[in-house]
Amino acid sequence: MKVSAIAVLAGLLISAMVSTANAYELSVTVTLEGNTEPVANAVVSVDSARPATPVSAEIYQKDRAFHPHVLVVPVGSSVDFPNRDNTQHHVYSFSPAKTFNIELYADRPAAPIVFDKPGIVELGCNIHDHMQGFVVVTDTADTGRTDTSGKVTLSLDTLPSEGSQGTVTLEIWHPRLPDNTRPVTREIERDSESAIVTLNLEPEPAAEGSLDRLQQRFREL
Known part of the structure; x- marks a missing residue:
């Protein structure tokens, strides 16, 4: 038995109305x-139940600080860490949500870091102990x-x-x-x-x- 186009359209309209009512x-x-x-x-x-779409973002280093200090991205996002200082940096994280290590570098790392798990990722610099930043990785829009x-x-x-x-x-x-x-x-x-x-x-x-x-x-x- 075929479902008529009118019935399908009616079902979609009802679904949209329910969604709008809940919003x-x-x-x-x-x-x-x-x-x-x-x-x-x-x-x-x-x-x-609304997942967020991954994005491409960056946290740059300038005046021996991370900019932005806190970055919020969806799971699966890639983040670049360009160095805009005239000093080298060594960016790392030991956080369970993402452990990584970008050894001493100037300019721009070879590849961005992909944050594939939700959680709080604390950033540090192995050369400048005062430097601190965070990536908040979320699995909801x-x-x-x-x-x-x-x-x-x-x-x-x-x-x-x-x-x-x-x-x-x-x-x-x-x-x-x-x-x-x-x-x-x-x-x-x-x-x-x-x-x-x-x-x-x-x-x-x-x-x-x-x-x-x-x-x-x-x-x-």
Whole structure:
């Protein structure tokens, strides 16, 4: 028995209507624990069935720092690490989500690094100990970063339905978490359109000091 084109079209329209009905925007505000100070650059995500598409990105080194300090990319993305300093760098990570080692180099590495597992990847430089950066690798498209007012809006198409118990789990990460190797979780009501969450953060790190002797050796190529 053949299914008519009208029946197929009707089914698609009903599916689209259900999807639209389930879609909504969730506004999340992140503040510092103990006061109402907004927390900028917190990465907020909701686990959903909407996978993110891999991208090509870069983290460059300039003035002996990683730019950006935090990069958020989907699983499967490739990241290049161009060196725009007049000193060499040695970029590495020991993080379980991605372990790699780009030995001492200038200009641009031979190939980008592919981040094929979700998680928090901490970056370092074997020549400049103060250098620190992060790659947040996510497996959901429902991910965003708070602005200077501590707010982020996630456009959610679908939410996990099994075992949700009427709540939605938010994952929040910030580089100054006491344990910044993993996000913290917060439960909010499933039908909430807005939420306020608080984070306990470490103080801002001290400013970089002058170059030590080892760094001076590699200042000029």
